[in-house]
Each structure stands twice: as C-alpha cells, then as structure tokens.
Amino acid sequence: MQITRQADYAVRAVLYLAKLGPERRAATSQIAQEQQIPPSFLAKIVSQLSVAGLLQTSRGARGGVSLARTPDQISLLEVVEAIDGPILLNECVAANGACTFGDDCPMRPVWCDAQAELVERLKETFFSQFIQLNTAPVAA
Numbered sequence: 001m002q003i004t005r006q007a008d009y010a011v012r013a014v015l016y017l018a019k020l021g022p023e024r025r026a027a028t029s030q031i032a033q034e035q036q037i038p039p040s041f042l043a044k045i046v047s048q049l050s051v052a053g054l055l056q057t058s059r060g061a062r063g064g065v066s067l068a069r070t071p072d073q074i075s076l077l078e079v080v081e082a083i084d085g086p087i088l089l090n091e092c093v094a095a096n097g098a099c100t101f102g103d104d105c106p107m108r109p110v111w112c113d114a115q116a117e118l119v120e121r122l123k124e125t126f127f128s129q130f131i132q133l134n135t136a137p138v139a140a
Helices: 005-020 028-035 039-051 076-084 108-123 127-133
Strands: 055-058 064-067
Touching: 005 028, 005 039, 005 064, 005 076, 005 127, 028 039, 028 064, 039 055, 039 076, 076 108
Parallel strands: none
Antiparallel strands: 055 064
C-alpha cells in the first residue's frame, strides 16, 4: 500500500505552512519551489485542502496560503483523506458483501485490524508534532 504522490505533496505543503508559524501566509510559488512540487499540481492540491477546511487562500499583494486551523488541530489522516479519500486496504473492509467468501474469509479480520490501526495512528498524528521534532528555520 502506498499513498499517492499528490497526498505526499499535500503533507509537505501543510507541514511547510505549519512551520511558518501562526497566521503566516506563503505564496504557492514559494511552497512549490521549496518543497519541489510542480506548481500546477500544487494549485490543485491547495484547492482540495481548502475545500476540506484545512487551508485558507487569499488573493492580492498580501495574499497567499495559510493553515485554516492550528497545527495541533490538523491530523495527518485529514490531509491524506482530503486528497486520496478514505483509507482502504482492501475492498472487503469497506463493505461486508464485497468478498465472495463473506464471513468465512480468514483474511478479512486481518485487513480490518490493519486498517483500523493505520487510521488510528494517522488520526493521532498532528502536524504540531513534526514542528517540535524539526525546528530548523523556514525561509519566509
């Protein structure tokens, strides 16, 4: 299982903004350059994160992108799911009738447990944790 490149870029962009500090904005061109994200791809990502309520955007000379909430209120799960949708290790985890073996499938409990553990880990991981781990200054 692997998250999409788009979700990885979204995580990088949110982390970059989290490191800037409260209520600080950055131009998407600045984020794209410093995080090595193609600018057109970043525009789509910013739009999706904005719709999900994770980022705020503003136009104009003093415009840019900023976090919609503080880093301790934004989880890794929210960012990944805003881009990739709900995490799903196997289709049988989403719907009981998806597997032809139904309740007799010995693998379904393993997939369900693994998915629950992954979702819980990402849900409990907030961007504020990464700021405390890596305190290198970010260019503004």
